[in-house]
Amino acid sequence: MTNATAAELIARSNRLGADPKNTNFAGGNTSAKGLETDPVTGENVELMWVKGSGGDLGTLTEEGLAVLRVDRLRALQNVYPGIDREDEMVAAFDHTLFGKGGAAPSIDTAMHGLVDAAHVDHLHPDAGIAIATAKDGEHLTAKIFGDRVVWVPWRRPGFQLGLDIAEIKSKNPDAVGCILGGHGITAWGNTSDEAEKNSLWIIETADQYIAEHSRAEPFGSTLPGYEPLPEAERRAKAAALAPALRALASTDRPVVGHVTDSDVVLDFLSAAEHPxxxxxxxxxxxxxxxTKVKPLVIDLPATASVDQILKRLPELHEQYRADYTAYYESNAAADSPAMRGADPLIILVPGVGMFSYGKDKQTARVAGEFYVNAINVMRGAEGLSSYAPISEREKFRIEYWALEEAKLQRMPKPKPLATRIALVTGAASGIGKAIATRLAAEGACVVIADLDAEKARAAASELGNTDVAIGIAADVSNEKAVKAAIDETVLSFGGLDLVVNNAGLSLSKSLFETTEKDWDLQHNVMAKGSFLVSKHAARVLIDQQLGGDIVYISSKNSVFAGPNNIAYSATKADQAHQVRLLAAELGEHGIKVNGINPDGVVRGSGIFASGWGANRAKTYGIPEEDLGKFYAQRTILKREVVPENVANAVFVLCTSDLDHTTGLHIPVDAGVAAAFLR
Known part of the structure; x- marks a missing residue:
């Protein structure tokens, strides 16, 4: 059962973290002190509950709290070896934990434990950071808050900062909090409500002061030609640029992307001072x-064409990497962690918006949100004074901090398909849905495309939030719709790595029953559809320069001749040969093209449910409900093929274990001798 003090802290944290005006995702931390019975002595002991390392205030639960004994935590002052060795104190926190201790204590634990207040909030509000990063931030703090908020010069988070804030509170009895230079705010109170009230007062006071005293154009006047493009035009331009931008952002390691074209970003990029x-x-x-130490900015106006930007990109990327390498080399010490990569995480394109990148969609999206926060901070600081962030030296000390490196090393190993972006057609049910489910489970971002948009969105929601999967409408027989689906994919996740041509239908008719309309429909959806999807997807894969996979869900019928199946089997044979043709054509770009040949998949199949199953059962003279068993009995292994079997084969084809395999058809038919490949 949650302690009442801890429960109160969680509720306060969730309220504060729910409003981005107060703090950003996973930013800041909160704490509360209270009495609890020591099960060993039976006596009361003062404990501190504090948000642990890596948590998020808005979604904080009891499992995200570290629990420490206040007496032991404060006793660490007696063994503190000084600022040159303060990183050692993080390991010392483990010796102050109560019981199992809960979550791992963060570097800010000292800030909460050493301050003589029952409740402490450390937050990163845009308005507060604007004051903290203003050139005359100390003067502004006194002017805006009087003696209720005290200025603390920049100091890297750690034990010494905790000591500094504890001393400031002791010497300033009227103070309710402080502005941490270059960083954020800290507030306190005797009760949870009082701490929350003080935090919100600092944020609202700073916000109001900026609104009332900021100059009219903090970022300068609008640059001619840099104005935001109309929405449809900028989305089309973003989709055209996305593959090339992801290519350069993935030079050192593959990343997933996110596009932000909010007014905040577009207005910033249209202003004279943005460079x-x-x-x-x-x-x-x-x-x-x-967001890395700085973004890469495309130094061309919004009126520049896609071709002009693509031509400029290599030089800008080369300069960015050179600048980042110089930043690393000029600040690194002998014991610094190795450089983690010199590619940008934020790319700004005037008139179009911001492309942000990360190891997964959430990380990419949050990086973009943080840069929006940074823009808001710059606006506030420039409106009152001038923006003066901490030095590159101090940034390096944070970015390549041994403690930060240790946190990165503790992260779980990525899943096999992490950073890969998949588009699966016909994926709202049956085989396609099973494939999408398996790819998402293995770490891929998945776009479920289906003729029925509502069913596609419902299927995607079963896989997780929109950081994991989205559902879109797509008529694969219509080239315009296919191009729109590819564009939606790259705008949602930054690119495309894996395409599964699964959309299909089947008309079980004899030669004389099959009409020209039947033939055209069958071939338009499957032969033409997979051709169109592969064609437009391949353009993205080539521009990305990351290789990729195209997988066709063909059929044993592509090689097996059965009765009353002329249109379906012929188009499956077409798809099967597309695999070979595209494998030969796209191989030079590192793109693998393979196929899967399933036997009849009855369970969960949209095709079978739409009448195909009844027709095939009639052909074989059996009840429809026995069709799956019938198919199983004619196989060598006597096993029914289900959607998950096909999904397993798709997954294997797309892993590094088969990175030298292309032009292959894998039978997933439990052994149909007549369909053996020769």
Whole structure:
């Protein structure tokens, strides 16, 4: 059962974290102190509950709290070896834990434990950081808050900062909090309500002061030709640029992307001062840890064509990598962690928006959110004074902190398909849905495309939120619709790596029963449809320069001749040969093209449910409900083929274990001798 103090802390944290005005995702931390019975002595002991390392205030639960004994935590002051060795204190926190201790204590634990207050909030509000990063931030703090908020010069988070804030509170009895130079705010109170009230007062006071005293154009006047493009035009341009941008952002390691074209971003990129401010980079540690020391800015107007931007990109990327390498080499010490990569995580395109990148969709999206926070910070600081972030030296000390490196090393090993973006057609049910489910479970971002948009969205929601999967409408027989589906994929996840041509239908008719309309429908959906999807997907895969996979869900019928199946089997043979043709054509780009030949999949199949099953059962003279068993009995292994069997084969084809395999058809038919490949 949750302790009442801890429950109160969680509720306060969730309220504060729910509003991005107060703090960003996973930013800041909160704490509460209270009495609990020691099960060993039976006596009361003062404990502190504090948000642990890596948690998020808005979604904080009891499992995300670290629990420490306050007496032992404060006793660490007696063994503190000084600022040059303060990182050692993080390991010392483990010796102050109560019981199992809960979550791992964060670097900010000292800030909460050493301050003589029952409740402490450390937050990263845009308005507060704007004051913290203003050139005359100390003067502004006194002017805006009087003696109720005290300025603390920049200091890297750690034990010494905790000591500094504890001393400030002791010497300033009227203070309810402080502005941490270059960083954020900290507030306190005797009760949870009082701490929350003080935090919100600091944020609202700073926000109001900026609104009332900021100059009219903090970022300067609008640059002619840099105005935001109309929505349809900028989305089309973003989709055209996305593959090439992901290619350069993935030079060192593959990443997933996110596109932001909010007014905040577009207005910033249209203003005269955006190149200077972007070059200064972000300041709050939570910001630049997720956005890198600075973004890559496309130094061309919104009126520049896609071709002009693509031509300019290599030079800009080369310069960015050179700048980042110089930043690393000029600040690194002998014991610094190795450089983690020199590619940008934020790319800004005037008139179009911001492309942000990360190890998964959530990380990419949050990186973009953090840079929006940074823009808001710069606006506030420039409106009152001038933006003055912490130095590159201090940024490096955070980015390549041994403690940050240790946190990265503790992260779980990525799933096999992490960073891969998949488009599966006909995926709202049956085989396609099973494939999408398996790919998502293995770490891929998945786009479920189906003729029925509502069913596609419902299937996607079963896999998780939109950071995991989205559902879209797509008529694969219509080239315009196919192009729109590919564009939607790259705009949603930054690119495309894996395409599964699964959309299909089947008309079980004899030669004389099959009409020209039947023939055209069958071939338009499957032969033409898979051709169109592969054609437009291949353009993205080639522009990305990351290789990729195209998988066709063909059929044993592509090689097996059965009765009353002329249109379906002929189009499956067409698809089967597309695999061979495209494998030969796309191989030079590192793109693998393979196929799966299932036997009849009855369970969960949209095709069988739409009348195909009844027709095939009639052909074989058996009840429809026995069709799956019938198919199983004619196989060598006597096993029914289900959607998950096909999904397993798709997964294997797309892993590194088969990275030298292309032009292959894998039978998933439990052994149909007549369909053996020769």
């Amino acid at each position: 200077r401010l972007a070059e200064l980079g972000t300041s709050c540690p939570d910001h630049f840890l997720r």
